[in-house]
Amino acid sequence: MKKDQLFTRRRILLVGATAAAGAAGAAGLLAPGDDEPAGGAAGPAAGAPARSARKASAYRLQPLTGYGPPSAAPDRVPVRREPLMSLSGRGRSMVLTFDDGPDPRYTPQILDTLGRYDVRAMFFVCGEMAVDHQDLLARMADEGHVVGNHTWSHPLLTTLSRRRIRSEMTRTSDVIETGYGERPRWFRAPYGAWNRAAFQLGSELGMEPLAWTVDTLDWTTPGTRSIVDRVREGAAPGVVILSHDAGGDRTQSVKALRRYLPQLLDSGYQITVPRRQHT
Ligand SMILES: [Zn+2]
Numbered sequence: 001m002k003k004d005q006l007f008t009r010r011r012i013l014l015v016g017a018t019a020a021a022g023a024a025g026a027a028g029l030l031a032p033g034d035d036e037p038a039g040g041a042a043g044p045a046a047g048a049p050a051r052s053a054r055k056a057s058a059y060r061l062q063p064l065t066g067y068g069p070p071s072a073a074p075d076r077v078p079v080r081r082e083p084l085m086s087l088s089g090r091g092r093s094m095v096l097t098f099d100d101g102p103d104p105r106y107t108p109q110i111l112d113t114l115g116r117y118d119v120r121a122m123f124f125v126c127g128e129m130a131v132d133h134q135d136l137l138a139r140m141a142d143e144g145h146v147v148g149n150h151t152w153s154h155p156l157l158t159t160l161s162r163r164r165i166r167s168e169m170t171r172t173s174d175v176i177e178t179g180y181g182e183r184p185r186w187f188r189a190p191y192g193a194w195n196r197a198a199f200q201l202g203s204e205l206g207m208e209p210l211a212w213t214v215d216t217l218d219w220t221t222p223g224t225r226s227i228v229d230r231v232r233e234g235a236a237p238g239v240v241i242l243s244h245d246a247g248g249d250r251t252q253s254v255k256a257l258r259r260y261l262p263q264l265l266d267s268g269y270q271i272t273v274p275r276r277q278h279t
Contacts, residue, residue, distance in 0.1 A: 076206070077202070077203050077206060077207065077208050078203060079199050079200050079203040080199050080203075080208075080209055081196075081199065082194070082209075083188075083189070083192075083194055083209035083210060083211035084208060084209060084210050084211065085211045085212065085213055085240065086213045086238040086239060086240055087210075087238055087240055087274045088237070088238040089237070089238065089270075089272060091237070091270060092237045092267075092268050092269045092270060093237060093238070093269065093270040093271070093272045094235065094236075094237070094238070094239045094240070094241065094264065094269050094270070094271055094272070095121070095122060095239070095240045095241065095271070095272060095273060095274060096114075096119075096121040096122070096241050096243070096257075096261075096271055097121065097122040097123070097124060097148075097188075097210075097212060097240060097241060097242055097243065098110060098121060098122070098123050098124070098243050098244060098245040098253075099123075099124045099150055099188065099242065099243070099244050099245070099246075099247075100124075100125075100126055100129070100150065100154065100244050100245065100246040100247035101123060101125055101126070101129055101130075101133075101136070101244075101245040101246035101247075102123065102125055102129055102130060102133045102136035102137065102140075102245065102246065103129065103133075103245055103246035103247075103250065104133055104136065105250070106245045106246060106250040106251075106253065106254050107123075107133075107136050107245045107246070108136070108139075109254045110245050110253075110254060110257060111136075111139060111140070111143060111145075113254075113257050113258050113261060114143070114145070114257075114261075115143060117261055117262065117265060117271075119261070119265075119271035119272075120143075120144045120145050120146070120271070120272065120273045121145055121146075121271070121273065122145065122146045122147075122148055122186065122210075122273055122274075123140055123145055123146070123147050123148065123245070124147075124148040124149070124150035124186070124188040124210075125137070125147055125148070125149070125150055125172070125176065126150050126151060126152060126153065126154050126172065126246075127149075127151070127152035127153070127168075127171050127172035127174075127175045127176075128152055128153050129246055130172070130175045130176060130179060131175050133179075134175075134178065134179035135179075136179075137175075137176065137178075137179030137180040138179055138180070138181075140180060141179075141180045141181050141182070144273075145273065146185075146186065146273040146274070147176055147180045147184055148184050148185075148186035148187060148188055148207070148210065149169060149172045149173055149176060149184040149186070149187045149188070149205075149207060150172070150187075150188050150190065151168040151169060151172055151189075151190055152167070152168045152169075152171050152172050153168065154190045154247075155168060155190060156190065156191060156193050157189050157190065157193055157194070157195055157197070157198050158193045158194075158195050162197045162201070165197050165198060165201055166201050169187065169198075169201055169202065169205055169207075170205065172184075173205055173207075183205075183206065184207055185206060185207055185208065186207055186208055186209075186210050186274075187202040187205070187207035187208070187209050187210070188209070188210055188211065189209070192211055192212075194209065194211075210240065210274075211240070212240045212241065212242035213234065213236075213238070213239040213240045213241070214230060214231065214234030214235075214239055214240070214241050214242065215230075215242045216230045216231060216241060216242060216243045216253070216256070217230065218243050218244055218250070218252060218253040218256065219244050219247060219248065221248070221249060221252055222252075223252060224252045224255045224256045224259070227243070227252055227253065227256035227260075228256045228259045228260045228263075231256070231260040231264070232260060232263065235264060235267065235269065243256075243257070
């Protein structure tokens, strides 16, 4: 049984590998090596999360991270000055992201739809939601989705002390590691409100900052059709779509996905999850 799952996940990864992490605007495209500090490709970074600390029970890790033998160096990410806003890949690939969950009312329906079309997405979860719904984190892992850190309680980071920001981020990564089986490699600031501390701490914790290209504005409950239209009008190679699977009534978000996902696939888009170059 587990063997089948592993096989499935590796296959998923091979598909997902077509999306390489990249950045919009001044941050430029991420190419292999671009995100390594000058002269620093070898050796572990101080304060980077240690691979050896991973739990033996997290059997899912190998296929998720692996092409060939695991890298000896721990994850290291640059301290950016702006978040990534798009993800370039080969061909017409797009990334779907769902924030603020997991929520047992909506997240399972979103996972069902993604599974029906055999595509993977990113879920930026909040620790205070994730801690009560570890089963959903485990399902995301089993089905090949990528879980990112969206803080513990969804605060406006720009109003918090560095110490509070660190706590919000660290506690959430801990909960994700427990439920998902791996520490998150991506971070998204609530409300898209970034500051220097968020970039620095995210880097320390081994996470890349990911924003989005297209906001569906689903959190305003504008109607299913409006959400579908925003996705359709914003669709382009490398685009990152922002939606929500929690934080209010997300019925429209669930319904919209059922409509726009097959449309995107029919239009020739590959829905992928990013893979960091140095993993
Ligand atoms: Zn949010």
